[in-house]
Amino acid sequence: MQPIKPQKPRIWLKDLKAGQGIDDFFVVRRFSLMPYRDPSKGHYLTAVLEDRTGKMEARAWDRGEQFAQVLKEETVFRIRGQATEYQGVVQLHIHAVEPVHPQDVDWEAFLPVTPMDRSALEQELDQAVSRIENPYIRTLLTTLFADGQIRRAYVTAPAAMSHHQAYIGGLLEHSLGVLKTALHLADNVPEANRDLLTAGAILHDIGKIAELQYDTVIGYTTEGNLLGHIVIGINLLDRWMEEVEGFPKALRIKIEHLIASHHGEYEWQSPKRPQMVEAVILHYADRFDADMFKIRQALAEAKDGWTPYLKSLERRFYIGEGGDER
């Protein structure tokens, strides 16, 4: 049987106009059955649908009770219907409701997405991997990203639940930012092995693909809550390195140390502190990239030269007023 494929290109809720028909995937955030004034008519359905551009009220009249058997809150359904206008507000009249298989869902329709060009980022990733000279490390990364499921997760996952780059594509964006900063820092450090550093930067947060869930909302998985992305990432890499023939044990330990220590301090949940030159650089690069992301976001909201108070950094930042240093 042919898997359902809603129409393309998608009409986003923010663009939907009265009169337009739609047939697409939406998160059903809330729904309930409401009694008709005439009790003999039973109930109609009211629901709130959402995609990443906004929310919309929806109604189903005749088959409301039937649809209510099928629907589940916080879940994606294929919805067919027509936009109408009621008291000046666009509203959707639901004609059909269909459960969908998670694999068929384009999750990015429901969450914010990195402002950067994602295919350019992906290309940058592949180039970085191809520049690795150490055969074992290059094989590890090549194999890993040749696995469709891992690659898809890696280029889709957010970088965090809320702190920084909390959007689809955030993990990829952040990892490449860390890589760039790390290689810059290594420019003055001849002792640093750039292959190790490249692997460390690309892989340091790979555990986030299983730590975070990011379908209709960004949150922690049970695995994420109980193990954390450091442990998850090491476990994952440990298995993949075993698959690379002849992967040296010393190299495996070094790469796992980069993951284990990248938060830098025990109280930030690193079970080890950086004890290799590359681990020190990676930690600095990671913190720098995350801090800068937060600050830059705050700068965009600055007023009278000052950003709003940034809770995670416990301060406001000053950007100055036009021309004040001239």
Place this chain on the structure above:
Amino acid sequence: MQPIKPQKPRIWLKDLKAGQGIDDFFVVRRFSLMPYRDPSKGHYLTAVLEDRTGKMEARAWDRGEQFAQVLKEETVFRIRGQATEYQGVVQLHIHAVEPVHPQDVDWEAFLPVTPMDRSALEQELDQAVSRIENPYIRTLLTTLFADGQIRRAYVTAPAAMSHHQAYIGGLLEHSLGVLKTALHLADNVPEANRDLLTAGAILHDIGKIAELQYDTVIGYTTEGNLLGHIVIGINLLDRWMEEVEGFPKALRIKIEHLIASHHGEYEWQSPKRPQMVEAVILHYADRFDADMFKIRQALAEAKDGWTPYLKSLERRFYIGEGGDER
């Protein structure tokens, strides 16, 4: 060729008397060549041999230079010779020196050993495993300890480098102590799953078998230094659980969480804090067993009712004077 097998039972250095011949394994701590007064005679060899009962000076006269080609410091060799007495002190005259394969060495001859009956402890371990009802957990532990190398390491490793039970058999002794305490604590906690708790207690420190080296001295391995026993242990178990057919993912995560959180706080290098009833119990039992070991050791040295200052607990302990509460 027949592998060498030095005589049994071993004569310990502390018991060696002038006139006795020996043929056994010793650590060669230090050696050097000394010139004869008559330069034409070349050099003789002086060495310090050690077993876990003590050290002894040794000399080789004629073939000293030849032996020096073979010896390596901090390494175990098979030594043949005869005890002599020189100025009232027993000394060994070396007749032969032979390199040995690590596998042939009974390492426990060189390090302190738990005062408890090791085979009784091992039996206790097996009984605890056999009491597990959950088939997956029982299979995991049975398979694990059926692996000769892991079993041998587990029953041999010390529990720590210096803090507590820093002797051969310490890991086994400590793990069983934690198990007993944990099950006692669970007596008042019906919510606690005793199978999980048994697995957690037995496995929480299993990473120490690779974190520590304990041949001629107890120290950290490079893997131990860079990853720590929590990460090492999780990696090891992750692979073994994968081997158990049908091992539920939820169960794997729970067991790994027990390992990940058993130190209880981030600053004690746990990447997660206990978030399950069993993890809380395990953490309490682990700390209690370790604290009690240290205190009990100190009590044995108490004078005038007070132990010496215990650096790791930052205090002295009071044991009272005979009959003072009667």
Place this chain on the structure above:
Amino acid sequence: MQPIKPQKPRIWLKDLKAGQGIDDFFVVRRFSLMPYRDPSKGHYLTAVLEDRTGKMEARAWDRGEQFAQVLKEETVFRIRGQATEYQGVVQLHIHAVEPVHPQDVDWEAFLPVTPMDRSALEQELDQAVSRIENPYIRTLLTTLFADGQIRRAYVTAPAAMSHHQAYIGGLLEHSLGVLKTALHLADNVPEANRDLLTAGAILHDIGKIAELQYDTVIGYTTEGNLLGHIVIGINLLDRWMEEVEGFPKALRIKIEHLIASHHGEYEWQSPKRPQMVEAVILHYADRFDADMFKIRQALAEAKDGWTPYLKSLERRFYIGEGGDER
């Protein structure tokens, strides 16, 4: 004169139905006088009465102004009246108001009470005391609990203002829980004196009988605020031990040390850290019992396998989903 004795058995507010007459003690939380529309008629009284099962609006019409002279907020009064129904809600019509002497009040009518069987707990306490072998310790506890006022306070007091077992009978429940855990822990510690441990567990929080007030609401007394239950408890025991003839000074110091150190760390307001085996065990048992109480309460509210966020432990707990380890 005969002390007033309201009817028995009590009708709880949650069970009161229109038409029933009542004559019992209630906390008067709030009251005020309201003007009649016809000013010549003066004012009527509205009040909120409460017992531990709920609150109820009450009115007094003719004698409202007179009652208002007598009433005081947050205080218990004997109230006579009749339940009526007004707009579908049950309301009390007050006929008489009488001040009461605190001694006549059954305070437990106004606060939550332990879910456990309180007389069984009390029996458990007495048995524990009777098992003590050291004659001085046994005499101390026997005498102490033979004092009616102390016994009543001990079996009534809550264990804390809000953290754990914050209900009538909580102190007794918590102390016995600590005792059970402490004796279990001591099973592996032959050095521990079980009599001392029994005394420590039963008495460690005895200062709470004066630290907390628990009549119409649980709060701190001025003495509790300024001295805390550790100092109050030691003072109290110091006087009682002096009354036991021949009580050894060394034993007095040990028992006071158990009280002084049971919080374990200075920052938790212990002026001393545990320096005796029994003090270490007591501290572990106290923390374990309190933590487990909080966690178990949270588990009862778990949803999708996770408890709500527990502020005092700064995390959520995982209980897993049905059958996930099978």
Place this chain on the structure above:
Amino acid sequence: MQPIKPQKPRIWLKDLKAGQGIDDFFVVRRFSLMPYRDPSKGHYLTAVLEDRTGKMEARAWDRGEQFAQVLKEETVFRIRGQATEYQGVVQLHIHAVEPVHPQDVDWEAFLPVTPMDRSALEQELDQAVSRIENPYIRTLLTTLFADGQIRRAYVTAPAAMSHHQAYIGGLLEHSLGVLKTALHLADNVPEANRDLLTAGAILHDIGKIAELQYDTVIGYTTEGNLLGHIVIGINLLDRWMEEVEGFPKALRIKIEHLIASHHGEYEWQSPKRPQMVEAVILHYADRFDADMFKIRQALAEAKDGWTPYLKSLERRFYIGEGGDER
């Protein structure tokens, strides 16, 4: 029987000259029996005697073995003998050795003593007490210091084991210093009750009379180790306040709060932080007096304008060089 009373005035060891006879109390630090070269002569005794001015070697020839039956190390004995000179060094020839009753010992002969005039300090104490207007507080202090044993202990005890005023009379000196500072601070604080403050300053460290031992060396008693001077002091005062007829409970709590909170922070072993104006003042005065004592001592050793490093304050202090601000 007449108690022994060694000659007065005492000859201090530092002043003892060859030829002088002595008959006085000394600490016997160490002693041993040495064989004569001629074995038939048995052993002679060598001992180290000490008073607060210094140490001296002593010998007993004929009756050495007999004296050795009587002597005990770290204990005070009455020693009779004669100073001689041997190889240019003064040495004592012991003629008689007599055990003494602690009560007969003037302990101050063996420990450093405050440089201040102790009877003037004692007078200052009595005047401060006599200035108290509140009858209960004045009675408390008058009665307390009328108790010979307490008074003697109070005017003799050191203020600390090593931190500040670690000498005979230190407690009195420190308490009066705190009193002076506290009253000065209160000059700007009309809300402060000067009677309470006087009591608080005089009594805040009274527990030190039982926390510290200060006969032949300053150290902690077992009670001091297990309870600390705050708990000991409150216990002591609690009993004495009970003896003052009609002593108001509110006043007792306030005074005990002053003791309980005078260290200011939990981590400095105060079970409560200051919650009364007088408690705040007392805490500031206590810290100020202790800090200033340490700094002033260090200033006396300053070189090139700087004191040595003061470990307890983690810094050096600058006193400047002559005339550098002119």
Place this chain on the structure above:
Amino acid sequence: MQPIKPQKPRIWLKDLKAGQGIDDFFVVRRFSLMPYRDPSKGHYLTAVLEDRTGKMEARAWDRGEQFAQVLKEETVFRIRGQATEYQGVVQLHIHAVEPVHPQDVDWEAFLPVTPMDRSALEQELDQAVSRIENPYIRTLLTTLFADGQIRRAYVTAPAAMSHHQAYIGGLLEHSLGVLKTALHLADNVPEANRDLLTAGAILHDIGKIAELQYDTVIGYTTEGNLLGHIVIGINLLDRWMEEVEGFPKALRIKIEHLIASHHGEYEWQSPKRPQMVEAVILHYADRFDADMFKIRQALAEAKDGWTPYLKSLERRFYIGEGGDER
């Protein structure tokens, strides 16, 4: 042209009565234009005016749109108008609006002012300066306070944004409080140089004149936010000391050290901890004065013997109930 000078004495908003005319400076907190029901009439102006005694609604009918061109929120304007009454509330009818030059504004009309007599405080300052014996220090302070702008700022600035003495004149009041306490503390410290201490107390917070802005609301200036009053104060004094001929370098360093270290600890933003006797005293005096201010303020609000919870000190304070110690 004659600078505008509104009438004197000022009529405070809290005293303004319907019918009175006013012509004075007010902060315009908010204003907006509201459409008349008859659109052809355009808009009228509504505004909220404020002085330090309160706020008042104001309206401008005919010339509202014209005034709106001139007004700016959070800014002081000269307003002429007449009080009217509307629905029982006094309201102002605006007749004229005039921008003003900051120099002409008496800022104290808009912020709370110290309850103390400010000219008495100023006199006290001058006397303290005149008592300084060291010619360099006296010249420094005399010159500094002879500068009109600095003197005006110093006697006007608040002591803090919210913690203590957060009102006009607060800096002066606090500095003199610190001086008094510091000199009292120095009474027992002969080593302390009273001239240095006087300078330190008067100048320790002088940077606040540029750290804080205190025209229509107390807040931080950009300079205050980026440098803090310690750095600002040292910079300012450094320049002024350079102007005093022959000012000894050692003296300059000492005074700057007093400023740099007066917060006492690094985490309280002192780049140095006190390393001179005078710096230690100054730090104690500063903390004591600030703490006492907060506590005293809380005492004024005490109920049932207890102050409200003081967030900055993390506790409540007990003042006791009438006569409870008698």
Place this chain on the structure above:
Amino acid sequence: MQPIKPQKPRIWLKDLKAGQGIDDFFVVRRFSLMPYRDPSKGHYLTAVLEDRTGKMEARAWDRGEQFAQVLKEETVFRIRGQATEYQGVVQLHIHAVEPVHPQDVDWEAFLPVTPMDRSALEQELDQAVSRIENPYIRTLLTTLFADGQIRRAYVTAPAAMSHHQAYIGGLLEHSLGVLKTALHLADNVPEANRDLLTAGAILHDIGKIAELQYDTVIGYTTEGNLLGHIVIGINLLDRWMEEVEGFPKALRIKIEHLIASHHGEYEWQSPKRPQMVEAVILHYADRFDADMFKIRQALAEAKDGWTPYLKSLERRFYIGEGGDER
């Protein structure tokens, strides 16, 4: 008079051979007069001389007593003499001793010097300054380094007393390292002003020229001890910026903020934390350069793959063993 100019090129002590004559500057570490066996001959002089390559014993026979009048320990003198050999050790026979003016001393002869090419570093400094576009900042730095005394101090001072680059030229080396890292980091941060960053990197530690003394030993000056290099640096720059005509106040505050916040946290003695993008970058670059210096130094001493324990970073670093990742 012609200032003395010892011979060039200098003969270093480590190269001095018996028979060679020398005439150069040396630190006299210690000296004393020793009596001749024949008392009638008086005393001879023994001294320890030092330059940065080592120490040497020296003697003066006939004029020893006369030289002792002139010498001072820890001070540089011009010494003339001849190397001799005594019992196989080279020793100096002193012929003449001459006090010298500090200005004439080439201090670098007595302390370790950066291994880098100092004139290349100086050139790099000038180029960095010349690349600044903002006219005020460029003028500030140009003027500053045109001042001979400041330039000399800046290119000579060490970067720290012991932590990192504790040698002559260290400040310059460190500042340029920070500059390079900072500009690299800024490559990804378009918001960062590179001129500000250049100024911040070059000037952040300029206070060290007065904080540290570095003539015969590296230590703190009194100014350094009492104010620290942050305050000293801001003071210095504040005066120099005032000299640049029209220097914008906003720019001055920003530059001073860079200095004030570069340690990043209050507990590291920064009175402000970074609140500008440039300040954040500068802080990261400063820590990174200092950490890397320490680690790199440790790497040079690594054995078996591990560096010695680095106390300031509380760990050892792993460099791996040859070829272990291949």
